[in-house]
Amino acid sequence: MQTRGTLIRAAASVFDEFGYSGASITEIINRARVTRGALYFHFASKEDLANGVIDAQAEQVRVEPRELKLQELVDLTVTVARDLSADVVLRAGIRLAVEQGAFMSVRESPYMTWIDMCRRILEEARESHELLPHIVPADTAELVVGSFSGIQLLAQARSGRDDLRERVSTFWNHVLPGIAVPGVLARLDTSAVLPDESGSEPPTN
Amino acid sequence: MQTRGTLIRAAASVFDEFGYSGASITEIINRARVTRGALYFHFASKEDLANGVIDAQAEQVRVEPRELKLQELVDLTVTVARDLSADVVLRAGIRLAVEQGAFMSVRESPYMTWIDMCRRILEEARESHELLPHIVPADTAELVVGSFSGIQLLAQARSGRDDLRERVSTFWNHVLPGIAVPGVLARLDTSAVLPDESGSEPPTN
Structure with missing residues (x-):
């Protein structure tokens, strides 16, 4: 092993x-x-x-359970954003996904691990009545993973990923009003600071 | 010439x-x-x-003027989604942007043409009172371009881009409620069918 x-x-x-x-x-x-x-x-x-x-890349990512499942989804993306710089397995996984999508013809799973993970959280959010009625967890999961892939590429080009967390926060501020019921929306934290970081300043990368 | x-x-x-x-x-x-x-x-x-x-890539893209500037922004993304399969200059531009973002260190402009184009439309939308008050056109422009880049990579991996238009439609259905004032939101068409295509069935790619 x-x-x-x-x-x-x-x-x-x-x-x-x-x-x-x-x-x-x-x-x-x-x-x-x-x-x-x-x-x-x-x-x-x-x-x-x-x-x-x-x-292996998905096994590395741990997210604390949250009362609101949509908060767990936000935390998942913030965790990946935080760990990308330090974690070579995560970074390689994303490069394999992006290259494969663009120019190779291997199996389609580099993205699928993340899509499945997001879909499962969204289905739990559906059961907890956090989602607007027209939201389809599978479609929203693909949207989140597709958008995140592109946002981290753009962040890499623009700032060497220094502003990736800020961009993830901007993403959720734009997207959550179209996903969450109003009562849940008001309680979601999109500042891109994780629970175990509270009390300290958010790192910039 | x-x-x-x-x-x-x-x-x-x-x-x-x-x-x-x-x-x-x-x-x-x-x-x-x-x-x-x-x-x-x-x-x-x-x-x-x-x-x-x-x-050259941006010069290829023509969008009909629309009464609602946010509709023009939607149309711009649908036009790029439609033309990607047929237009090698557009496709090369996106590949250069994605590769440069991921793995090269050239000038950062492949993305900038698109970010500037989206930002200008969003600033016009702001002047026409189409945007929610907290929206910052420059941030939203980066979000749209970053997300679109990733969504088209995922579409390429998943369907050879066959479902790219559907994904663009899903993107706007998620994002517009967080951008547009309610009166404008109700009037926006996110079906990913362009004005010059109306009356006919939308192509699938």
Whole structure:
């Protein structure tokens, strides 16, 4: 298990730096400091490694349970925004998703992990009567994931992601009035500060 | 002028296919059927060609004036969604923006043309009292362009862009309630059908 984790992190750092097509197995082996045999014991191919990174990225993200499920959804995006700079597995996962969407033809799952996660939270929000009646959780989940992908790319181009949290806050200020019932809307915190950060100033990245 | 236009289109088709770093001047010359000397008469470098493509993409997009400026903004996104499949210059411009945002370090303008265009429309909407008082046109413009970039990448991954118009319609249904004053909101058409298409069924791509 430890070797597997080491290989995932090494593969993530290579995908993050060179993209899927530019990534070489040799470079991954070098960074992981394992033998080629050890790699192929755990992963059949480069694609298999990419899938390992994609599966691992979502496991990294932990969101505290909240009374309002829509607050959990906001927290999820703020957590990803916070962790992107420090977490190479998360960053590689997003690069694989964006590249695949734009220019590769692999399986479609890099996005699906996030879409499913958002859809489940939105379905819980529906059960808690937080959503306006016309909202379809599956459609809103795709909207959130699609928009977030683009917003973080734009943030990277404009500020090296320094203002990503601010942009996530702007996104929710624009979108929540179209999703949440008024009584819930008034109680949602879109300041992009997480519960475990309260009392301290929000970091800028 | 004709050679310049031919070179822009040839460069766009090469950028669209290979990306910025994979594009070669030789391939651009071959596709344009011009000499190397003719290319360097018009463009100093590959970067200069990329900037030419970026400047050209926005010139392609024409939106009919509308009584409601927010309708013009919706129409602009629907027009880009409609033209992306057919228009290689538009597609190359978006690929250059996305790649640059993610992995290159060129000038930041691929996005800026679109952000400026959206901001100007939103400022007109502000003057026509279409916007809720707290809306800042510059922030909303960045939100629209960032989200659109991501939504079209996700649409490309999920359906080869077949459902891009539907996704653009979903985007506006979510976002307009957070932007428009109620009297304007009720009059906006988010069906993603353009004025010159009315009377006929909306195309699916």
